[in-house]
Amino acid sequence: MTDHGPGTPFYFHTKLDQTILLGVRAKNVKQLLHGIRTVPESSIYHHTHRFLLQHQYLSPEPPNDFAYWVTEIVGNAALGERLASIDIVQFDSIAVLRERFADILESCVTSEEYRPETNHGDDFHFMASRTFVIPTPFVAHDLREFMDILGKISLNALYYHVFDAKLRLGKGENDFSRWLRDQARDDIADKIKRLDPYAQTLEGLRRRIIGLLGRDDRN
Amino acid sequence: MTGIERYESIAGKATIDELFLLARQIEGLSIQNINSTSVGGGVAEILTRMLPLMKELGVNMRWDVIRGDEKFFVITKKFHNGLHGVPVEITDDEYDHFIRVNRENAAELSFGDVVFVHDPQPVALIEKRIDLGRRWIWRCHIDFSRPDRKIWKFLHRYVSMYDAAVFSAPAFARTLPIPQVLISPSIDPLSEKNMELPETVIDSVFNKYGIDRSRPVVTQISRFDYLKDPVGVIRAYRAAKKRVDIQLVLAGGGATDDPEGPAVMEKIHEEAANDPDILVLLLPPSSDVEINALQRGSTIILQKSLREGFGLTVSEALWKGKPTIAGAVGGIPLQITHKYSGILTYSIDGTARWIKQLINEPEYATKLGQNGREHIRNNFLITRHIKDYLLLFTSLMHKGDLVYLK
Numbered sequence: 001m002t003d004h005g006p007g008t009p010f011y012f013h014t015k016l017d018q019t020i021l022l023g024v025r026a027k028n029v030k031q032l033l034h035g036i037r038t039v040p041e042s043s044i045y046h047h048t049h050r051f052l053l054q055h056q057y058l059s060p061e062p063p064n065d066f067a068y069w070v071t072e073i074v075g076n077a078a079l080g081e082r083l084a085s086i087d088i089v090q091f092d093s094i095a096v097l098r099e100r101f102a103d104i105l106e107s108c109v110t111s112e113e114y115r116p117e118t119n120h121g122d123d124f125h126f127m128a129s130r131t132f133v134i135p136t137p138f139v140a141h142d143l144r145e146f147m148d149i150l151g152k153i154s155l156n157a158l159y160y161h162v163f164d165a166k167l168r169l170g171k172g173e174n175d176f177s178r179w180l181r182d183q184a185r186d187d188i189a190d191k192i193k194r195l196d197p198y199a200q201t202l203e204g205l206r207r208r209i210i211g212l213l214g215r216d217d218r219n
Numbered sequence: 220m221t222g223i224e225r226y227e228s229i230a231g232k233a234t235i236d237e238l239f240l241l242a243r244q245i246e247g248l249s250i251q252n253i254n255s256t257s258v259g260g261g262v263a264e265i266l267t268r269m270l271p272l273m274k275e276l277g278v279n280m281r282w283d284v285i286r287g288d289e290k291f292f293v294i295t296k297k298f299h300n301g302l303h304g305v306p307v308e309i310t311d312d313e314y315d316h317f318i319r320v321n322r323e324n325a326a327e328l329s330f331g332d333v334v335f336v337h338d339p340q341p342v343a344l345i346e347k348r349i350d351l352g353r354r355w356i357w358r359c360h361i362d363f364s365r366p367d368r369k370i371w372k373f374l375h376r377y378v379s380m381y382d383a384a385v386f387s388a389p390a391f392a393r394t395l396p397i398p399q400v401l402i403s404p405s406i407d408p409l410s411e412k413n414m415e416l417p418e419t420v421i422d423s424v425f426n427k428y429g430i431d432r433s434r435p436v437v438t439q440i441s442r443f444d445y446l447k448d449p450v451g452v453i454r455a456y457r458a459a460k461k462r463v464d465i466q467l468v469l470a471g472g473g474a475t476d477d478p479e480g481p482a483v484m485e486k487i488h489e490e491a492a493n494d495p496d497i498l499v500l501l502l503p504p505s506s507d508v509e510i511n512a513l514q515r516g517s518t519i520i521l522q523k524s525l526r527e528g529f530g531l532t533v534s535e536a537l538w539k540g541k542p543t544i545a546g547a548v549g550g551i552p553l554q555i556t557h558k559y560s561g562i563l564t565y566s567i568d569g570t571a572r573w574i575k576q577l578i579n580e581p582e583y584a585t586k587l588g589q590n591g592r593e594h595i596r597n598n599f600l601i602t603r604h605i606k607d608y609l610l611l612f613t614s615l616m617h618k619g620d621l622v623y624l625k
Contacts (some may be wrong), residue, residue: 012236018610021392021399042620090337125389127401132610132622154233168621 008211010146010179012138015164017053018130021047026124029074033105035126041094043128045120048088048097050129053159053203062123064088066101069124077203079108089196129196131164143183147213155202162197176209188212225273229408230559230602237408238602241609242276242623250612251331252282255295255340258504260442261531262337262360263522268407268601269608278609281331285341290316293478297341298374301367302339303446305528314373318343330460333612336381336391347485360404361528362390362549382544382615387529388550400611403553405550405604406534406595410509413538416515424454424512428498430466438517439470440510440535442481443501446526448546449472451567453490455523460496462486463578470500515539517536519577522531524548534599537561537591542584552600560591 026032031069033078036044063071063084071080077215080106091097136157138145148157161175171178173193191212197205250273253391254262266282272611273280276411287295301307321343328344334356336344338361339596345355357378363386371393378384383398392399394617425432433607436455451470456467469487491497502509514520520536520543527549534544534554547563555561562573577584611622 014240016237016241016606016610018614019388019401021389021401023392023394023399040620095571123390125392127389130338130612130614130620130622130625132241134237134244134624136236136240143224152233154231154237157233157236 005182006184007181008179010140010175010206012135012136012140012153013133013160014154014156015131015160016156017046017132018132019128020130022126024126026126029070029076029105030077030109032070032124033102035124036101036105039126040128042130043126044094044098044101046127048127049163052163052198053155061121063182065124070087071096073122073124078109079104079125088167088198091167092114093170097167131168133160133164143185143213146179147210150206150210150213155206158202158206223272225409226600226602229596234602236605238276238609241606242278244613245278245609248333248612249331250278250280250333250335252280252335252337252345253284253285253328253341254282254337255285255287255292256280256469257284261529264412264531265269265404265407265604268410269605272601272605273403273587273608274431276605276609278347280583281619283328285321285328285344285350286307287320287324289478291320291340297369299361300446301370303362304365304367305526306444307367307370309370322346333615337376342374345377348380356383356385356615359391359528360387362388362526363393363562364388364549366393373597383611385516385611388553400513400614402604402607403613404529404597405599406531406538406573407601408538412511413535414511416508420508421512421516423478424509425516428468428500430498431517431577433517435463435465435518435520436516437465437467437521438470438513439521439523440514440532441471441522441524442484443471443487445479445483446521446524447546448525449483449487450490451525452521452523453487454568455521455570455574456497458568459574460606462575465518465574465578466496466498467494468498468500468513468517469500470498470510472502472506474505493532499526510538514541517541519544519574521549521570521574522546522548523550523564523567523589524551527551530554533561534595537588538595540585540592542577542587543591544570544577554594555591556594560594561587 022043024039050065051117066083070076070083083101084189086100088097136153138149138153140149165171165175167174177189177193184207192209195208223235240602252266256263262546270280270282294309294317297309299306318621324341325344325347330347330351335356335358336342337358342357348355379396381397383400384390384395385402386401387399389401405531430436439452443449452469456465458463491499494584514536520535522545524530524546525548528551530545531552532582533543537554537560543555543561544564545555545561545564552563555563557563564570564573
């Protein structure tokens with residue numbers, strides 16, 4: 001979706017991710033902090049978003065990878081809870097999100113003298129997502145078409161327009177809300193923007209967005 | 220309905236549509252797989268299933284197998300064991316022979332636009348790149364978490380010449396000057412080994428081998444290989460059998476590139492010591508329906524591997540909703556979350572304990588199997604694998620973390 005303005009069609013895209021192994025690993029919290037500070041942004045994005053697509057059948061979703069590893073492998077439940085509680089939806093850039101993780105871990109590293117190491121095989125392995133965006137044949141010219149197509153697109157396409165658009169592409173807002181504003185439908189745009197996409201499954205998110213569009217009396 | 224469309228009911232139509240969109244990106248490129256065996260083992264199995272589906276998607280993909288003498292395969296088996304962390308000694312003459320066989324094959328093969336080399340056996344074909352160019356990818360299917368240093372040093376110089384390396388689990392990543400990609404293998408839910416079977420077929424296979432379905436059956440399906448620990452499986456069975464009335468089935472085939480098979484079989488028979496409740500089945504490559512039936516009719520599936528590239532038999536068992544106990548090695552922890560979608564163990568005693576536990580708690584065992592099946596549906600079916608390979612080939616033509624395709 002590149003054009004703007006009333007009457008501009010919405011071009012649906014999808015995305016597919018390739019997982020890159022960075023060969024960087026952490027055996028303790030201090031090394032995890034070092035990794036978080038130095039890996040590319042695509043790695044921070046990978047470890048905070050991967051679970052959304054890989055565990056679609058779980059609800060509530062597991063937390064981000066950093067929180068999971070600190071809780072389950074390092075065995076520091078208190079620190080893990082702080083990392084799991086980061087409200088990712090409020091962040092508009094990965095750089096700021098990275099800082100938030102680093103700040104929490106730093107407070108632990110500086111206050112803890114005892115830093116246990118994990119067993120062999122339990123290291124945290126940093127990975128990154130390489131994202132390939134592909135146009136789909138779906139184009140919506142009005143709200144009715146938009147709602148119909150939303151019911152057909154893949155979860156990858158939904159994910160791209162909601163998660164990638166806002167945080168990875170730095171648009172500050174999901175693609176759906178941006179397009180709805182262009183159509184002078186700020187009312188629905190605001191409602192979609194207020195949804196927390198991290199606190200539900202992708203199918204649940206799809207249903208809610210369609211529900212908001214379906215309730216529109218001008219539709 | 221074409222072959223690829225049959226997957227829509229399992230993976231969803233949108234997923235299949237995306238495969239077609241992605242396949243368009245590599246239209247006109249010839250992709251050539253090269254490995255060292257056409258039967259037996261996970262690589263041959265996946266390629267056999269994947270090639271027709273790739274063709275339907277419009278991908279020009281083929282598969283060639285290198286040739287080697289007995290000495291070559293003894294050396295490559297040593298490589299295999301050494302890379303899995305087993306102490307081995309390889310002489311300079313053996314390294315020379317390995318290179319010689321690779322060069323002979325390189326002289327005979329004609330190469331595609333993208334050369335996709337599987338495992339260490341054909342790794343030195345990359346020398347041909349100096350004359351030919353083309354795009355080269357090395358796909359490692361084995362457990363690389365603790366490789367023998369000397370063998371890895373030898374392989375490193377070849378692997379570094381490729382455009383990219385592919386590993387099956389995050390722990391296998393090495394220090395390399397080329398990009399490393401994570402791609403897990405997969406199972407085909409519609410293959411004879413994994414398709415739904417009527418109870419009558421399962422019954423007939425159990426009857427054929429004299430297995431009593433009225434008593435619990437614990438089964439390990441895998442190649443007869445020391446690294447699958449068949450002897451450890453028998454010992455775990457014996458320990459558990461003191462408390463629960465179980466039968467054990469050890470079934471699998473051999474691969475043409477594995478010279479150790481007969482020696483392993485001898486050890487197994489020695490350990491089994493004519494126990495009437497232990498059944499050892501050396502099955503021919505065409506036994507997929509029988510393997511499927513054995514898995515479906517079993518009470519518990521084991522995969523007590525000591526090292527493992529990935530351990531696809533775990534995905535097979537989980538897809539059939541079977542409670543599965545497996546060694547926490549290689550790619551197995553990617554497939555099983557302990558106590559949630561299966562059981563991970565580290566020892567014979569641990570395996571025996573969990574056999575008893577799951578026999579005595581069938582409701583819990585059933586729940587493990589159900590969770591396991593959903594995990595496989597989302598992450599380890601062939602449609603996800605095809606997507607990853609198509610992305611891999613596409614990625615060779617692009618740079619950057621975010622790529623917009625047309």
